[in-house]
Amino acid sequence: MINKKVKNVQEALQGVQSNMTLMLGGFGLCGIPENAIAELVKLEVRAVTCISNNAGIDDFGLGRLLQKKQIKKMISSYVGENDEFERQMLSGELEVELTPQGTLAEKCRAAQAGFPAFYTPAGYGTEVAEGKETREFDGKMYVLEPAFKADFAFVKAWKGDAAGNLVFKGTSRNFNPNMCGAATITVAEVEELVPVGTLDPDHVHIPGIFVQRIFQGKNYEKRIEQRTVRKKQ
Amino acid sequence: MINKKVKNVQEALQGVQSNMTLMLGGFGLCGIPENAIAELVKLEVRAVTCISNNAGIDDFGLGRLLQKKQIKKMISSYVGENDEFERQMLSGELEVELTPQGTLAEKCRAAQAGFPAFYTPAGYGTEVAEGKETREFDGKMYVLEPAFKADFAFVKAWKGDAAGNLVFKGTSRNFNPNMCGAATITVAEVEELVPVGTLDPDHVHIPGIFVQRIFQGKNYEKRIEQRTVRKKQ
């Protein structure tokens, strides 16, 4: 078994520098790498490009990096719910590349799986396709989208082991598995680091080969953006 | 819950006709849809095109269809271990399209996921790429491969439920998940049809949306091609 375990978030983020391109898992605040984000704030890396479906909220998730103006460019599909984001974008401080959500996921998966680019129908005929190659297959139009190139991918899993195997819970899975192995170095933080051999090999969502570093995360807040409930009848 | 359960293999194969293109899961004899294959023999459909990584052995797996000369064309990556296959191919009775294994898997996945084609480095500069579009990305050459188009996909899972959710075991998973939803109709046979609600939603390998019909299989032989063992010391 090849050991990917590092002792803490500091060791996990070694080598992260300003101007790098970072991938971060999560959908809204669900399944985000909370420990890695907190450490990125501490490290004060600047002018990073972040690939992440959303940009967090004002005081949580990637919103924390936005507050400190550490982000040069965001590549996301949806960036509502964040006033500071809107301010920086409208003032031109922040560069924003909006990408359809399925395209975003597949640009990660393409990088993971060694595909240089792919054709998708999403965005054809819209400003998303401007300047991009388009092509017809069987009477339908597609846009050519290149794979992402990133330096670090930060993902959050529910459970993991020292071999780097990951298991996700509920919808906190989202982009996390697609980002594993899609960057030069993939760093996984887990709620529970379990002994090697305890994860069922049939139910490992991401095999350890896609993960370079894994650590036991701490103090997860797991905030809820829209708490919707019904009353017991 | 949308109910995909059919009562038996006869009902599961309704609509299968001669000249159709069929996908069949499995690697060697591991994870093959034994019940569907037996029924295809009984139905005496002829001149079918089979997309399957292997062609079985002389008297088992797709070898049974070969014996009855029901197959017009095989699309596979590896077809050793089968004398009847070799005889039919060399005599010109059987058309054979050999495809790199990773390309075969991805041509299924592309069909499942709505991608018309993809670029892969596999086979560039070889006869596999002859007549195909090639293209350079970042200094490396790739071959454009189209998604498969098939009428039926026959897959075998370990467990499944009436919603069509599937769970696979060990390496009998192989091509089966990639073929689900890659044909007009996907038929899943399972060793154990469990009550809806008993499969863990986090550990469903293939969500039921990719499966049109599911049935409880019978009399699995699960033959082993190369029984390799060591002695207890």
Added chain:
Amino acid sequence: MALDKNGIAQRIAQEVQDGFYVNLGIGIPTLVANYVRTDIEVEFQSENGVLGMGPFPFEGEEDADIINAGKQTITTLPGASFFDSSLSFAMIRGKHVDLTILGAMEVAENGDIANWKIPGKMVKGMGGAMDLVASAENIIVAMMHTNKRGESKLLKQCSLPLTGVGCVTKVVTSLAVLEVKNNQFHLLERAPGVSVEEIQKGTAGTLIVNGEIPEMILS
């Protein structure tokens, strides 16, 4: 009388058929789930990675790890499954989802839709909408017939940046049910008490009125 959001959702729910996998967008579409007949089997897919969504959780039972694409806490029904974003959009792009219901800021008579950006004012992003409209063959738009300034949202041509081209097949608004074909809006039904003239007045695109137009039946 013009329908409110719940009325629109109620009418759209009639379009949901037995055995459908349905993706509901944020806003009015989310309300559709409340009105689907209980004697048919339908499964709701949410593009953030869940199939088989159930109602909101009971108070105190919400789980931060189980949300829908609107970031709302949800529950799942027996037979549900979770999956990653790539597989989720395989369902959408691969046409495995039978019906997509989403909101819009504008719809054009050629089926174009705009719902993700108002240049210089509002840029939230397209989320999964561009993937959905580019692939789905059965797309229903749920929206008010006119905007807050009383201007028609059913146009000859969209003025806002497009989400997708020529993709909308049906529109259910506060005033009417319309089919989009041959570069025209074809009036199918009127909201209860709403006249053809009112609908005509609120529709900037080409409106085709063929014969007697029935009122919606909202049971």
Added chain:
Amino acid sequence: MALDKNGIAQRIAQEVQDGFYVNLGIGIPTLVANYVRTDIEVEFQSENGVLGMGPFPFEGEEDADIINAGKQTITTLPGASFFDSSLSFAMIRGKHVDLTILGAMEVAENGDIANWKIPGKMVKGMGGAMDLVASAENIIVAMMHTNKRGESKLLKQCSLPLTGVGCVTKVVTSLAVLEVKNNQFHLLERAPGVSVEEIQKGTAGTLIVNGEIPEMILS
């Protein structure tokens, strides 16, 4: 004396480094696992969908659902995982596998390899070999130096249909270890007791012999 298959496997095992994910082809490469140092951590991947392969099962414990790409019954080690074919080739195409060891019928001095077809005679198919050689950056070929008729398998140009172009970086044969670069075979090591002349005689492609060539050390 020329090495046998086990000797070749033993020498190749020295190329396996700590922390490597390794894909072993059918034939001689499969034997490599028997000779890897036990004080380093290595994981074996098999393209049919398993990472973390262990030794063959004990008699009576074989499981038809757990095999390797050679269709042999296997076991798994703690930390193993199973996955589908698409993800398996994501590992290969995405360059996550560090070392690929495979057999060959011919290797050319430009790094071309042929190992899947003899026109009119033998057509077994390429299996995963074309994906492996097209993507791996670290490919070692394991083969006898000459074929059964005594003809060199290290050629100026392959005569058989290619599996991949310009991809082989190292060849370990029954006679020698050779590096493939600049369109030449560079002799690195001799099998114990085998002379440079013998190697030269068995090599049809351009052979570069620089200085004293050491004997392999097979402990």
